[in-house]
Amino acid sequence: MPAVLISPTPVAIERAAHLLRAGELVAFPTETVYGLGGDATSDRAVAAIFAAKGRPRFNPLIVHVPGLDEAEKLAHFDERARLAARRFWPGPLSLVLPRRAESGLSLLASAGLDTVALRAPAHPVAQALLRAARLPVAAPSANRSGRVSPTTAAHVTAELGDLVALILDGGACPIGIESSVLDLTGAAPALLRAGGVPLEALTAIFGPIETPAAGEAAPRAPGRLASHYAPGLPVRLDAVSAHPGEAMLAFGRAAPAGFSEVLFLSRSGDLAEAAANLFAMLRRLDRDEFSGIAVMPIPEEGLGRAINDRLRRAAAPRDHS
Ligand code: TXA
Ligand code: MG
Numbered sequence: 611m612p613a614v615l616i617s618p619t620p621v622a623i624e625r626a627a628h629l630l631r632a633g634e635l636v637a638f639p640t641e642t643v644y645g646l647g648g649d650a651t652s653d654r655a656v657a658a659i660f661a662a663k664g665r666p667r668f669n670p671l672i673v674h675v676p677g678l679d680e681a682e683k684l685a686h687f688d689e690r691a692r693l694a695a696r697r698f699w700p701g702p703l704s705l706v707l708p709r710r711a712e713s714g715l716s717l718l719a720s721a722g723l724d725t726v727a728l729r730a731p732a733h734p735v736a737q738a739l740l741r742a743a744r745l746p747v748a749a750p751s752a753n754r755s756g757r758v759s760p761t762t763a764a765h766v767t768a769e770l771g772d773l774v775a776l777i778l779d780g781g782a783c784p785i786g787i788e789s790s791v792l793d794l795t796g797a798a799p800a801l802l803r804a805g806g807v808p809l810e811a812l813t814a815i816f817g818p819i820e821t822p823a824a825g826e827a828a829p830r831a832p833g834r835l836a837s838h839y840a841p842g843l844p845v846r847l848d849a850v851s852a853h854p855g856e857a858m859l860a861f862g863r864a865a866p867a868g869f870s871e872v873l874f875l876s877r878s879g880d881l882a883e884a885a886a887n888l889f890a891m892l893r894r895l896d897r898d899e900f901s902g903i904a905v906m907p908i909p910e911e912g913l914g915r916a917i918n919d920r921l922r923r924a925a926a927p928r929d930h931s
Contacts, residue, residue, distance in 0.1 A: 613767060613770070613772065613775065614775070614776050614777070615776075615777045615779050616777070616779060617778075617779050618638075618735040618738070618778045623739055623778070626638065626742075626743075626776050627739060627742035630648065630745060630747060631649065631743060631744075631745060633652050633654055633655045634655075634775040634776075635655070635659060635662060635775055636648075636775060637752045637763075637770065637774050637778065638735060638777075638778045639763070640732075640736045640749075641701070641731060641732050641736075641783060641785045642702045642786070642787060642789050643752070643761055643786070643787070643889070644752040644759075644761065644762075644763065644766050644783065645674065645736070645752055646659055646662060646663065646750055646774060647747040648748050648749070649743075649746075649748075650673045650674075650715050650716060650719050650748035651716060651746065653717075655748070656716040656719045657718060659750065662773040662774065663750060663753070663770075665755040666755065667721060670719060670720045670721035670723055670726075670727065671719045671721075671727070671749065672704050672729050672749060672750065672789070673719060673727065673749075674729050674731060674736065674740055674749050675730055675740060676740045677695075677699060678699060678730070680730075681695065681730065683713065684709065684713040684726060684728060684746060685705075685707035685708060685709055685710055685713065685725075685726050685728055686707060686708045686710060688794070690799070690816070691705055693815065695730070697815055698807055699729075699730040700730040700731055700732035700737065701731075701732050701806070702805055702807055703789055703792060703807045704727045704728065704729040704790070704791045705728050705792055705794055706726070706727045706792065706793040706794060706802065707728060707795060708724065708725055709723075709725055716748070727791060729789055731789075733784075735780040752766045752770055753765070753766075753769045753770070754770070756838055756839075756840060757769065757839070757840060758840070758889050758896075758924070759788060759839065759889050761786045761889045761890050762890065763778075763779035763781075765889075765890070782890070783886075785806045785882075785885060786885050786886035786887065786888060786889060786890070787805060787806055787885040787886075787888060787889075787916045787917065788803065788806070788916075789803075789805045789807070790803060790805035790807040790808075790809075790812070790916070791803035791805065792812060796820075798818065798820055799812070799816045799819045800820040800821070800822070801819050801820065801821045801822075802822065803919070804821075804915040804919045805916050806885075806916070808911075808912045808913055808916075809821065809915055810911070836923065836927070837923060837928045838923040839889075839892075839920045840924050840926075841892050841893065841895070841896035841924065842896050843896050843897075844901075844902040845892075845902065845925040846902055846904045847905050847921055847922065847925050848905075848906075849904035850906075851866050851868065852866060852868030853902065853904065854901060856900060856901055856902045857869060857870055857871045857902075857903050857904070858872045858904050858905075858906070859875055859891055859892070859903060859904070860873065860875065860906050861874070861876060861879065861884060861907070861908050862877070862879050863877060870900055873887075873894060875887050875888060875891060875908075881913040882913055884908065885913045888920065905921055908921070
């Protein structure tokens with residue numbers, strides 16, 4: 611049965627909240643990417659999320675709440691974690707914290723870890739849905755495992771159309787790249803995934819932060835597979851000239867000559883604009899008529915770190931099935 615795609619009126623949000631409480635899956639917009647949401651306290655709903663995405667069970671899910679009050683019922687917050695939440699919530703930051711024994715969360719959502727990743731998204735539709743559902747909502751990005759994350763409702767339909775009860779259409783996601791995942795269970799904060807909150811903003815508050823190298827199998831980041839965010843076509847990074855038949859994802863004023871098609875992530879060199887365009891443009895160029903997608907160099911600073919992280923994984927050897 612194809613999913614119902616509706617605009618997020620108050621009635622639609624009530625309906626979506628009702629579906630979540632009934633154990634169904636609902637896709638909804640956040641300011642980062644669209645999420646595939648299910649009741650985080652229900653093993654059955656969480657299992658349905660893993661099944662819909664074809665996601666390995668060792669890769670835990672982010673649990674979404676409206677804010678810090680709800681989050682404190684699920685995990686142990688120390689002063690450092692409260693500081694992070696007060697400074698960056700609601701927003702594009704997920705915090706990995708010790709899960710409370712009495713949290714009521716499905717253990718499947720944490721993939722057997724004694725921690726949980728929590729996020730309070732800022733998007734008004736996500737906020738309204740979480741408040742209406744009165745449930746913690748487990749929500750990975752609403753794409754098939756290993757593929758490019760969805761930043762529009764149409765992307766969700768293309769990825770998971772038949773597998774979700776309802777899609778709330780909130781338009782294009784303004785940030786366009788996933789949340790930063792910050793692990794606060796160790797002595798020093800560790801950035802498990804670069805994302806919507808730049809490393810520089812975290813360092814300004816916490817001082818030095820551990821950052822696992824790209825592609826490194828960091829034990830505390832079970833879901834960080836080397837190949838991920840991958841379109842069907844091969845992706846080639848740091849391209850300065852064209853190979854036959856390639857399409858180009860350009861950054862800055864001008865692109866090298868000879869490409870079959872060129873899309874500009876940002877002509878003005880604005881990293882926020884580039885992040886917002888990244889996944890949608892990768893999808894637009896992912897067409898059989900091209901031999902591959904070449905990408906110009908992106909500066910490794912601010913949101914550029916998250917962009918480069920996703921691009922490196924999109925370009926990595928495809929070792930997953
Ligand atoms: O922006 C986002 O974060 C989106 C929106 C929908 O909120 N969600 C998202 O979820 O990107 P997902 O499942 O695609 O990515 C979650 C990441 C994975 O890399 C996973 O391994 C990590 O968070 N993660 C989740 N729980 C964890 C935990 N307890 N410990 C370590 N890493 C965890
Ligand atoms: Mg994902």
